[in-house]
Structures are given as structure tokens and as C-alpha cells.
Amino acid sequence: MSNQCVIRISKVSSCYNTSYILMEISDIQRDSDLSIAVACKDADVRNVTALIIGPHExxxxxGFFEFGFKFPKEYPRAEPQVTALTTNSGRTRFxxxxxxxGKVCLSILGTWRGERGEQWSAAQGLESILLSIQSLMSSNPYENEPGFEDANEPIDEENRKKYVEKIRHETLRISVIVRLERYLNIAHVYQSSRPSVSQSLALAAETCPGYAEDDTPFEPFKDLCKRRFLWYYDAYMDSVSQGEAENCDKTHFTRMPFEGHSNIMNGSFNYADLKSRLKVIKSKLDKETLAWAVAGKQKFLDGSTVAANLQGQFEHVVEMFKANSMPHNIELEDGSPFVWVVTYFGKPMTNLDGGMFRFRISISPSFPHEQPRVRVETKIFHHRVAKDGTACYFVTPQKREDIMSHITGVIDALExxxxxxxxxxxxxxxAHNLLWGSADDRKMYNRRLRRSVQQSME
Incomplete structure (x- = not known):
């Protein structure tokens, strides 16, 4: 076979490999899974960054856990190299x-010996790897220690409990707080926990060459993590309260039998500090949302393309409401298309019947790169509305640029x-615990929801 023929075959194989990876990325991005996200730079498809949001309970x-994937030219016949990037600059074993x-031990990745049938096969792919990693994030991670099932020693319940407690603390501190402080440029963290820019880029570059081509790290999940932080803020604060009840601040973490000196989770509990930092992040995000309105107003006055697009969408939605005789009302705050205010009337024959709710859609000047933030301003006891009014709703990736889809998403969540x-x-x-608790709990949820609906008209 001539060298020219070999080169041609190599190019065809490389093209197929790239297309296959792009297809997998596209499939995951189209999915409605709320706990997995993937992204890559256009010029570097074989190096993918993924985010796994830690499972409930x-x-x-x-928590926000980031991983780097480096795909070989033989993929999917050969497995990718996977590196954990959320490691506190190589200091924390999660x-x-x-x-x-950053090493991830999984038999399908060839990084741990497994039983027959557990090795890599071309039938597996990016999503199956992510789900396998996510399965490691269990309620009892102590039992993930390789060889645990074959050990003859009795289960050390105290160590298992202490391991869970320190992981919960460091999940909040490192994967949530440090990450959001970096995104929001909250400077005090730089002096203690935050890795330097050079450390961050070096760790990422080990798995994702091209990640550090310029001085700005590749951070595709910044907006996602900010919005999810607002979703889960109350859950984070509940986690802090639980941690405070279990361990006094300044108590050192217990070292596990399987932790080595350079592969360990060291530290001490400091929930008072975590609570304070969570509050600062929440305040900074709220101020950022308010700042969008000011910057958006200026863009509107300057006649920017984004402003013109949003103004056109608003006029279209108003006409749609009129044409369909929808009872809801919509207006722009201060005439700016970057803040939409919707008055929603509860759907008849539902728990919302007779209620009137006002919610505000704040749109970033960087829309659609940054997605809108929605807050229900009328107090309501609802499992999809946080205590501060932050609305948890869904919009398919194909419709994220359509504000009407966001309005529909909020209404669907409320109803x-x-x-x-x-x-x-x-x-x-x-509200979540009552809704999915006992029959009596469910009745209590409905009563409290109905009471808040009645109060919305007072």
C-alpha cells in the first residue's frame, strides 16, 4: 500500500472520529438531563470538558464537578483519557x-481492573462514562474503595460517617463556593483556597491541550453554574445547617485508611465561613442581575442588535397574547426590552385558580450567551419556586433565544x-419534601400552596 493511500485512509478515519465525537456532544446537549453538561472548543473537538452536578441525597x-476528556484517534474503538479537574489544584481527593x-479509576477506562464485560467497548461512549462517574458519587462513597467488597474486615461505620461529612463540607467549599467566587471575582478567596491562574491552566492543559491558548480559561459552564447556584441556594444553606449539627468548627477531618499523603482530603470544618461566603455569592449574583437592567437600558439607547432583537420579540409576544385572548399581561420595565414583567393569572380548576402572580424576566446584555434569570415577585409556596422567588423551569436548547419559550417554561412549571x-x-x-412525603405531607403542601394563591389577590 502506498504512503499516499495510508495518508488518505488516516484522514478519513480522523474525519469519522471527529464527527462521532460531535454527534455524542450534540446528543447530550439536546437531552433534558439536568445534571450533565458537555462542551468543547470548535477547533479542538477531541478535547471535551464535562460538568457533573452531584446527585441529591x-x-x-x-456540587459542580468538572472533568476533561481527551479522545484518541482510535475512538470509539479505544477509550478516552479522563481527568478530574475539580481537585483543589491537586490537593483534594473527592x-x-x-x-x-485527577486520575479517575474505572474499569471501562482501563484505569482499574474489572470483571469480564466491564472493560471498554465501542458500544460505550461519552455519556456512559459520565453516568459511570456520577454513580461513584453515591451516598456511601467509602464503599467505593477498590477491594472494599473483598475485604474481610468489618465495616467501619464511624469512618464511613466521617468520610461523608468531610466530602459534604469540601463539596460546598471547593466545587461550589470557590468556583462561584472565581466566576464573580470575589477576591478574598484568591488568598487561600483558589488556585492561581497558572495552576488552573496547567491542570486543564494536561487533559485538554488548547485549553490555555490564551490568558482566559475555557469556562463553558459559568452561566449554567450561576443559574443553578440560585436554584440550589436554599439546599446549600440546609447542608450547612446539617453540617453544623454534626461537627464543631475547627475540628480536623478524619484521615481514611485508604488515603495516602499526596492523595488525601485534608482540612477542617468551618461551616460558619461557608455560610458567610454563600451569602456573599448570593448577594453578588442578585446585584449582577440588577446590573443587567442598567447595562441593557444603555444598549437599548445605543440601538444594539441584541436590544432590537428583544424589542421585536416583545412586540411579537404582545400580539400573540392578544390574538389568543390570553388573560396574562406583559410589559417592559422602564421601556427597556431587557426586563420583561409578566402578570400571570392562575389556570382555572387547578391549585392556582384565582391567583395572580407577577414574575420578572431579567435578560443579560450578553443574551443568549447568558440565559435569563426569572424571579416570581408574588410570594408563593411552590416546589418549583425558591424562597426568594427564583423560578426553576426548562427550555430546550433549540429555543433558548426565544423569550416566549422562557415565559411558557415558567408557566408550565407553576401549573x-x-x-x-x-x-x-x-x-x-x-415544599419539595412535603410534596413527595406522606399522604398527609402532600395535603399540607396543597393547603399551603392554596393559601399562598389566595393571599396573592389580597
């Missing part, structure tokens, strides 16, 4: 199978009568 609950140096259990939407912990 685990010490990883609603799981017996997720090391401080949800018999929702399927989904802990990823737990934005109001008390």
Missing part, C-alpha cells in the same frame, strides 16, 4: 476512585399538578 449534592491528581419525582428540581426543600 449524597455528600456531593448539587472519592476513593477520583484521585487528587405542574402531578409532577414526576425529580430531585434535581429541588429549589424549595421544604
Amino acid at each position: 449524597t455528600p456531593y449534592e448539587f 472519592n476513593p476512585n477520583i484521585y487528587a491528581d 405542574e399538578e402531578n409532577p414526576s419525582y425529580d430531585p434535581r428540581t429541588m429549589v424549595h426543600p421544604e
Whole structure:
């Protein structure tokens, strides 16, 4: 076979490989899964960044864990290299199978010996790897220690409990607080917990060459994490309260038998500090949302393309409301298309019947790169509305540029009568627990919801 023929075959194979990876990324991005996200730079498809949001009722609950994927040219016949990027600059081991140096131990990745049938096969892919990693984030991660099932020693219940407690603390501190402080440029964290820019880029570049091509790190999940922080803020504060009841501040973490000196989770509890920092982040995000209105107003006066697009959408929605005789009202705050105010009247024959609710849609000057933030200003006891009014709703990726889809998403969330259990939407912990608790709890939820609906008209 000539060298020219070999080169041609190589190019065809490379093209197929790239197309296959793009297809997998596209499939995940189109999915409605709320706990997994993926992204890559256009010029570097073989290096993918992924985000896993920690599962409910685990010490990883609603944490933001980032991973880098490096796909070989032989993929999917050969497995990718996966590196954990949320490691506190290589200082924190978040799981017996997720090391401080970023190594992820999974048999399908060839990084841990497994039983027959557990090795990599071309039938597996990016999503199956992410789900396998997510499964490591269990309620009892102590049992993930390789060889745990074969050990003859009795289960150390005290160590298992202490391991969960310190993971919960560090999930809040490192994966949530430090990440959001970095996004919001909250400077005090730089002096203690935050890795330097050079450290962050070096760690990412090990798995994702091209990540550090300029001085700005590739951070595709910034807006997602900000919006989810607002969703889960009350859950984070509940986690702090639980932690405070379990451990006094300044108590050192217990070292586990399987933790080595450079592959460990060291530290001490300081929930008072975590609570304070969570409040600062929440305040900064609220101020950022208010700042959007000011910046948006200026863009409107300057006649920007984004402003013109939003103004056109507003006029179209007003006509749509009129044409369909919809009872709801919509207006722009201060005449700016960057703040929409919707008055929603409860749907007849539902728990919302007779209620009137006002919600505000704040739109970033960087829309659609940054997605709108919606707050229900009328107080309502609802499992999809946080205590501060932050609305938890869904919009498909194809419709994120359409503000009417956001309005419809909010209304659909409010009108949800018999929702399927989904802990990823737990934005109001008390309402969530009542709705999916006992029969009496469900009755209490409905009573409190109806009472808030009645009060909305007072």
C-alpha cells in the first residue's frame, strides 16, 4: 500500500472520529438531563470538558464537578483519557476512585481492573462514562474503595460517617463556593483556597491541550453554574445547617485508611465561613442581575442588535397574547426590552385558580450567551419556586433565544399538578419534601400552596 493511500485512509478515519465525537456532544446537549453538561472548543473537538452536578441525597449534592476528556484517534474503538479537574489544584481527593491528581479509576477506562464485560467497548461512549462517574458519587462513597467488597474486615461505620461529612463540607467549599467566587471575582478567596491562574491552566492543559491558548480559561459552564447556584441556594444553606449539627468548627477531618499523603482530603470544618461566603455569592449574583437592567437600558439607547432583537420579540409576544385572548399581561420595565414583567393569572380548576402572580424576566446584555434569570415577585409556596422567588423551569436548547419559550417554561412549571419525582428540581426543600412525603405531607403542601394563591389577590 502506498504512503499516499495510508495518508488518505488516516484522514478519513480522523474525519469519522471527529464527527462521532460531535454527534455524542450534540446528543447530550439536546437531552433534558439536568445534571450533565458537555462542551468543547470548535477547533479542538477531541478535547471535551464535562460538568457533573452531584446527585441529591449524597455528600456531593448539587456540587459542580468538572472533568476533561481527551479522545484518541482510535475512538470509539479505544477509550478516552479522563481527568478530574475539580481537585483543589491537586490537593483534594473527592472519592476513593477520583484521585487528587485527577486520575479517575474505572474499569471501562482501563484505569482499574474489572470483571469480564466491564472493560471498554465501542458500544460505550461519552455519556456512559459520565453516568459511570456520577454513580461513584453515591451516598456511601467509602464503599467505593477498590477491594472494599473483598475485604474481610468489618465495616467501619464511624469512618464511613466521617468520610461523608468531610466530602459534604469540601463539596460546598471547593466545587461550589470557590468556583462561584472565581466566576464573580470575589477576591478574598484568591488568598487561600483558589488556585492561581497558572495552576488552573496547567491542570486543564494536561487533559485538554488548547485549553490555555490564551490568558482566559475555557469556562463553558459559568452561566449554567450561576443559574443553578440560585436554584440550589436554599439546599446549600440546609447542608450547612446539617453540617453544623454534626461537627464543631475547627475540628480536623478524619484521615481514611485508604488515603495516602499526596492523595488525601485534608482540612477542617468551618461551616460558619461557608455560610458567610454563600451569602456573599448570593448577594453578588442578585446585584449582577440588577446590573443587567442598567447595562441593557444603555444598549437599548445605543440601538444594539441584541436590544432590537428583544424589542421585536416583545412586540411579537404582545400580539400573540392578544390574538389568543390570553388573560396574562406583559410589559417592559422602564421601556427597556431587557426586563420583561409578566402578570400571570392562575389556570382555572387547578391549585392556582384565582391567583395572580407577577414574575420578572431579567435578560443579560450578553443574551443568549447568558440565559435569563426569572424571579416570581408574588410570594408563593411552590416546589418549583425558591424562597426568594427564583423560578426553576426548562427550555430546550433549540429555543433558548426565544423569550416566549422562557415565559411558557415558567408557566408550565407553576401549573405542574402531578409532577414526576425529580430531585434535581429541588429549589424549595421544604415544599419539595412535603410534596413527595406522606399522604398527609402532600395535603399540607396543597393547603399551603392554596393559601399562598389566595393571599396573592389580597
